[in-house]
Each structure stands twice: as structure tokens, then as C-alpha cells.
Amino acid sequence: MRFGVNYTPAVGWFHSWLDFSAADTARDLEAIASLGADHVRIFPLWPVVQPNRTLIRASALRDVATVVDIAGSFGLDVNVDALQGHLSSFDFVPSWLDSWHRRNMFTDPEVVASTAAYVEALARAVADKPNLLGITIGNEVNQFAHAPHPAPHDITADQGHAWAAAMVAAARRGLGSAVDAVDAVDAVDAVDAVGAVGAVGLEARLGSDPMVRPAAASRPGPLVTVAQYDAAWYDDAQPFGPEHAADHGDATITHSWVFNGTAALHGPLGAGSVRHGEYLLQLAAAWNREPGRPNWLQEVGAPTNVVPADQAASFTERTIRHVAGAQGLLGVTWWCSHDVSRSLADFPELEYDLGLFTNDGALKPAGEAFAALARSGLHVTSTPPATALVLDDVLPDGSPRYGTRADCAPGGRFAAAWLALAESSEDGRGPQVLLRSRLADEALRTARGIRTIVDVPADLDGTALTVAHPATMP
């Protein structure tokens, strides 16, 4: 199990890319390494690296590579996210996507081709680093599929698949990795296909189930991943859904933020809150097509708008212990390393107190809790929970059911049933999740170690909360 930290530079936050300082970076990363973390996740700013659609700045790529090297000098592996995009309530969108140049960032062929060129160039810039953990296409890019982010970025789920496939293929090209069958379709072609002739055309070219990906276990080298915020799991209207998380790249990514209604419903240290990361990992596993595909809780933090500062350490410890009980866990990456400096304006209040370290480098109680767990080593079992709760992802006739994601959202009937089972389990681990659409797949059940299947009680009353898209969404 990997144990890491999302790196938020103490000086200048991510604007520090404009004034890159190896010394500042080294000081921060040395502190992170001192916690016992084995990796960091880093975030170049898209418009800084690619200010014009056809200008990818070599010096910016060098700075990213330098950060990877500095991290390596402290024994840290590095995951590099490409499309930021969205960070801590701020959007960084290149001028070539704004005003007169406003185009759909997911489907416009020129935009997608150039975005892929950036992802590829970024991956290539760090491909030879021995401590490269992986490339993530971008931080929660699915935020851009709805307001208030710059429109028009509305897409269909199929267009989302084509885009994700194009970006993953670009990252693999940059890494020099073998490219999957679906990735062999050129990025622009894929999007052209969806844009011009619709998803049917794409499917015709790729086969009936084009998005099935080999498990990462079969792929050596750095991971390629697609990161989404939790509307993918909880909001039926979000074009990027569980399949986009589970069908692309080498691991299924989840980001757990209990300001999504969870903490309000369960209290900051309630079971539903400290199990929220674990729950998302089980949802992720349910949608994976390969039982061996790893799941990565790539973001989880203790936001002080709903978790009081004096409960952050306890929240951190309990969250990580529950997460460790999920099978197929690739790792957990805490958000974040350093509080945002009070000298920077307009961040949601919680961002000034989200670090394991204060802005000036003092270890906070949550940081101590994180470090204690990192150093002691967690008990991680490869044996999956034997019980699985069935999620109604399809209607009786087998067609997809709108409302599945609302059921999964905090307070939803499925979420409530999962939590009740988790709290009554003998070993303290929450149950697995089995899709109704895969219920008949005995081989899959066996491979996943599912021996007991439980339905959501018919009389369970669960009122789904609307998944908020608050300004406090990091």
C-alpha cells in the first residue's frame, strides 16, 4: 500500500511554478519525506506550461522534471497531474479556450489534439525518472463538464470516454508504454469519431466493449490514471461517471471530500464520515471490469469547514485505518502537505488549514497522526470482504438506471445500507459492492472473493442528498 501526500508548495502555492525555486521545493519535500510518505502528487498549471495551443514551454517541463528529481533525492516517488485545470476552487484555463476562443475542451478536435500533445509532452519529460509513480490526466477534470466552469463544455458520456481514451493514449505515448487496443486509435481520430459520426461510429471501430482495459498488474512501468471528483459517483447528471473512472488507465481513482454532505449528515467523526474514503474504494471496485484492477484513494483530507481542527487528527487516523481495509488498495494520498499562506487571497477558508504542516512548516496534529500510521505500517489484508451489497445499476430489463448514483450519494439508500452493513461487520470492514448487472457473473464473484450477497432492504428509507458543487471543492 502506497502512502503519500498531495504536495501544495508552501511559498506561492501553485503559482510558484512562475518563480520556480528548487530550494523551496527541496525544503517542502524534505518535510513531506520526514512523515514517512513514499510519494507525492504534483500539479503543474496548464496555462503556464501551454500558454498557446501550439506552445508547450520546454522550461516549464524542465521545472516539473526537476521537482521529480528533487523528490527522488528524498526517497519520494512522484505522480504528475497534467490538466490543472481545477485546484482548490481556482480554475486555470488557457486563453486559447476563453472568450473569442471558447470551444468545447472535451470534443473540439483541435483542442483535444493539442491537449493530448501537452499530456504526451509532460509524460515524456518525466518518463525516464526511476521514481515516477505515474501520470494522471489532470485533477478532477470532470469539474469542467458543468457550470460554473467555463462553458460550453457539456458532453455526453460517450464523448467523455473518447476524451479519456485520447488522453490516456497520449500519456502512454509520452511514457513510451505499450498502447492498448483502444489507445491505438489516435486521439484526434477518436474525438473526430464521436464528434462527427457519434459514439456508434467509435464503437464500430473499436468493438462492442472498447473500454475494457487490462489490469495494471499486467502493465509494467508508471501508472496512467484518470481522476474525477465525486460527482462521477454521486450525481447522475455528471457526464463523467463510474465507468470513466473504472474503464480508463491503470487504476481507478477516487477523491474523498466529506464536505460533500457526508460530514453534515454523519458528523465529523461519524462512521459515514471516517468510512467515506473506504466506501468510495468499494464503489470503485464494483465498477472495475477486472477483479485485479487496483484502486487509489488519491485525495482525502480533513476539511475544517466540517471537521473541527481539534478532530482532524482523529479523522485522519480513522479514515486511513478504514481505507486500509479495502481490498485491491493501491494507496492513499493525503490532501495536503502545507496550509495555504494567509498572504494569498480568496481561497475557501478551509484551504488555509488543510495541510499536514502549517504554512511555515510546523507539523500539525493531523500530520503527526499521518506520520504515525506511515511509520508503523498498517495491517493490509489481501483477502477481500466476503460480503457484497448489490447496487441496482440497471432496471429489471437490464437497461441502465438513472438514479443509481443518487442512491450512492451521502444519505442515499444504497449509501445508508452499505454503512449499516459496515458498522455491523465482524471484522470492521465495509462490504464489497456488486453491480446488479454483474450479479450473474459467477466467475467475477469468485474472483472477487464474494461469498455472501446482500440486497438493500426494500423498506430502507434513504434520502439522497444533492451532491453539492460548492466553492469549497478542492
Next chain:
Amino acid sequence: MRFGVNYTPAVGWFHSWLDFSAADTARDLEAIASLGADHVRIFPLWPVVQPNRTLIRASALRDVATVVDIAGSFGLDVNVDALQGHLSSFDFVPSWLDSWHRRNMFTDPEVVASTAAYVEALARAVADKPNLLGITIGNEVNQFAHAPHPAPHDITADQGHAWAAAMVAAARRGLGSAVDAVDAVDAVDAVDAVGAVGAVGLEARLGSDPMVRPAAASRPGPLVTVAQYDAAWYDDAQPFGPEHAADHGDATITHSWVFNGTAALHGPLGAGSVRHGEYLLQLAAAWNREPGRPNWLQEVGAPTNVVPADQAASFTERTIRHVAGAQGLLGVTWWCSHDVSRSLADFPELEYDLGLFTNDGALKPAGEAFAALARSGLHVTSTPPATALVLDDVLPDGSPRYGTRADCAPGGRFAAAWLALAESSEDGRGPQVLLRSRLADEALRTARGIRTIVDVPADLDGTALTVAHPATMP
């Protein structure tokens, strides 16, 4: 008469601020100086200098100051524009004004205070340079008062005045200049007044005519100016109008672009096209409250979408000769120095051929024409044209007349009448313009040297063109 060039860096266009190269800058500026130009206008990118609302990057300010020094080494003065903002169809808006942080950039008190802080810091960074020509608040910031630029930026004319006053005051503070009475109202206070209690409150604090400014002649040191694109003069719906140009700062700025319909109407070398810069200067003079206030044609170019490349040199020469006939001329600044590199994508086609030099530094015919004029010296007379054409800016009852600006737009009845008078004048100079609202001010007429007053013929048929806001608007 000042003779200058808007400096468009050959390598990386304005993205070169991200990879600032003194050597590249020196090569470009040496070439510009070789034309006989006496100044350049330069354009920092706002989000690069101020990426967070309370982070103004010292290194970015140093780069700007370095450019001023390099220019000085070639004998060039420099005008520094602050809020870019808008350049050649691209908008550069900081992330703290986008998405979750979208606020009215002209009226939100926090935004205005922080924008003023940037303008002040930029001015301070170059205040001690002996070759500083001036500070312009920003390039055509009035573009942001309407779509497709990021909303909501709608404002009233009074809010525009408060904003402009706040920015001019900020620039003066940065320069260490004496601050006018209106500027003495703190930036935030001014906007607070408009935002919270309305323009009446502001007027009450400042007197009945708060925007009257002393003529620049009385003010030593660098100029402070407010630049607008021509919707200010031609579009009655544009909140920033002629008064905003004429009532703030030390000179009245005009930007002349004949792709606004002028060239389509008159032909690339038609009188209406090659007199368009001159015409705007006369409009500017009409709105000035002080006869001695200088007028600056700060942008004019030969856009190849409407001026064929083989006519660019002739267009350039004729435009500048006509401009030199306008009284009170501070100078003319050609757009632009260097063609945009074909390696950069998404620019309007005309931007790749708008330079006096090609991208790789070869002098173009328009550049030769410019240089010949710069070296030979133009005949500039201080005697104003004796005839003035009356512009109906008020209704018979003295109230402002909506439609005045449409009359002034290319093809409008006032524009047509002015052009007819210009073409029939004995000395080849277009007439002055006198506002109906100031017709009775004999002292003003005398001071302006107006001896003959002409009305627009009642039977003149002029069909105003709609002022386009095309993507080709630099």
C-alpha cells in the same frame, strides 16, 4: 509629435514574459529603434504578474523594468500598459476572476482594490526610469464590459468613471505624481461609493463635475492614460464612452482599426479608411474638456483582412500623414512591430501579417513607409483646422442623446458629413468636431481656434454600421 511602435515580441509573443529573455528583447527593440521610432508600448500579462489577488510577483515587475532599461539603451521611451487583459483576440483573466471567483472586475470592491494595487505596483516599478513615457491602465479594458468576455462585467457609465478614476489614481500613486482632486478619493472608496450608494453619492463627494482633469501640459512626468477600443466612440451601448476617454488621465487615447467596417465601406485606401485615425483624433478633441489636452493615436495598423498586403505601405503612409494634420497630437504608435510567429496557433489570420517586421526580423514595405516618415519628420502644425462640424450629442432640451455614437460610427451620418468636409477642405485637413452641448461656449471655441461652424446637412443620408466586435479585434 511622438512616433512609436506597439512592441509584439518576435519569440513567443507576449507569452515570452514566462521565459523572459533580455537578449530576445534587445534584438527586437534594436530593430524597432532602427526605424526611427522614439518609443514603444509594452504589455505585461495580468495573470502572469498578479496570479493571486494579493500576489504581485516581484520578478515579473523586474522583467518589465528591464525591458524599459533595454529600450532606453536604444534611445526608446516606453509606455507600459497594465491590464492585459485583452490582446489580439486573447483574454488573459486571472483565475481569481473566473468560475467560483467570478465577480464584476469593474465594481467589486475587493477586485478593484487589488487591481489598483497591481497598477500602482507596476507604475512604481518603472517610476524612476528616465525613458518612461507613461502608464496606460490597460489595453482596451472596455472590451470586458460586454460579451463574449467573461461575465458579469456589465456596468453603468458612472461605475466606469469610478473605476477609471481609481485606476488613474493608482498609477499616479505608483509614479509618485501629484494626485488630482478626484484621485484623492481612494480607489476603493470611489468604487464603494458607486457600488453602495450610487453615482449620486460619488458626485456629492466630488462636486458637480468631478471628472474634469487638468490638461497634461500642467503635469510634469510620465503620462497616465486610459485606452479604449472604438466601441467607446461608436457604440451607444458600450458603458465606456467618449467621456471616459476624455475625462481621465493626461491625454485622450484612440485606437484606429479599419476592420470595424470602415475599410469595407470605403475600400482599403479610400479616404474614409486612411482618414480614420485622423477622424478619431478629432472626435477625441471634441470631447476633451480642456482645449490643450493632448490626443494620442495609440494604436493604428494595416489589417490584411481588409487592407491587402500590397497596399499596406500606402495605407500606412497616408494614414500617418493625415494623422499629422490633427491639432493637439501627442503622437502615433503603430501596431505592431513583429508579425506573430506561425508556430503559434489560433490568432486571427491578420495577426500573422500585422508587423512592420516579419517574424524573423525582415523589414516589410509598411515598415519602410513608417521608417521613411519617422526619419524625414512630418510637418505638424499647431494651428487647428478653423472649421468645426457640430455633433448632436444632446437633444433639444439639453439631455444626452442616445444615438450620438451610432452617428459617429463608420457610415453614420456624422461620419459621412465629416468625411465630405475633410475631402473638400483646402488644406487637406479634416475639420474639428464641436459638441452641440458646448456650442454656446465661446471661450472654448476661441481657445480651440474654431472660426467656422458647420451643421450636418439635414438631408444627409447616413446609415450607421453596427460596430462589430469581431474575433479579429486586436
